Amino acid sequence: MFSKDQFRDAVIEGIKRVRDVSELKIRDDESFADVGLDSLDGMNLVLEVETILGISLGEFDLKGANTINTFYDKAKEAVAKS
């Protein structure tokens, strides 16, 4: 499994890759839309986080998981089920 810190780092790196930026600041409770991600970017973000952490989230989307906090909670559940 992964710690919250590891997950946060993966999400931030993932957003940077999706948006093709070198710097990014995002709070744990800030929505991904607030940093410029739309629903399709969100799909890419999930793939990036899986790749960075070496995990599989299975059938997964960011509905109801549009912040680092909620994404982390939903991801933990998904990995626990798999």
Added chain:
Amino acid sequence: MIGISDVASYIPPASLSNLERAAALGKTPEFIRDKIGFLRVARKQAQQETSDLAVRAFEALEAKRRIDRAAIDCLVVCTQNPDAHGLPHTAAVLQGKLGLAQQVAAFDISLGCSGFVYSLAVVSAFMEANDLKQGLLFTADPYSKILAPDDADTGLLFGDAAAVTYLTAQPLYRPLRSRFASDGKLSHSIQVPRAGGQLSMLGSNVFKFTMTVVPEQIEACLRDNGLSKDDVDIYLFHQGSKFIVDNLGKKLGLTPGQAPFEAAEVGNTVSSTLPLMLERRLQAGPPRILLSGFGVGLSWATTVLQRV
């Protein structure tokens, strides 16, 4: 050796503007233009049946070249939205509408976005095995029959069209070795869940599958044929959306020019997206074209066309 001699198509003149519908469906014009990519989606007339779209495609083929209808010995329709309830099969209906000879092998293939590549392999092999000389492979899958217009996940994507690929023993292109795959465990990702129902799609599943197994298959198909990525002149990917085509191209290290998006004015026409792109470049075509179709099933298939 059976291969592709010509391709023709029919796109209905009526269409819906996605830019005009964007706000009502909770999307911005930028999202439509830059991500979805479909500015318009073609729509058949309500009374047009799937076979009617195919007839119009055939008429377009006859306008380009002389076809001896009496010599056609194979007619296949790739569709999952057949005429009426699919009984009789749409190919039989079409054989009647075109007034073809009785000695025609006519059957339907039930596949969606992977359908053109699958069908090309099936029909070419079928014709060769049975010494058939002139085949018509139709793709005609009007999703307007099954769309919920207020569904933002699907209503902005799909357009109606039909294409016909003329297969003969004097081809311009022949398919090399192809690859095929299926994953029925994800079949719920694109489905009409009940008879008479409407299409539902889990976009996240479809995107994930496109970005993982499809690139693997493309690379495997190239290896099977002893080719490197640079040996292919152009990559024609199923036009699921601009987002999918752009990301798939990026994943494979291709430029936008190598993997074009050309469906902005028509939409995702399911199994017709590939022949529509092929039609544009058949005559002055490059030596090698890779085709990859992927979607409902989930199923995916890839081939390389070699100019003869």
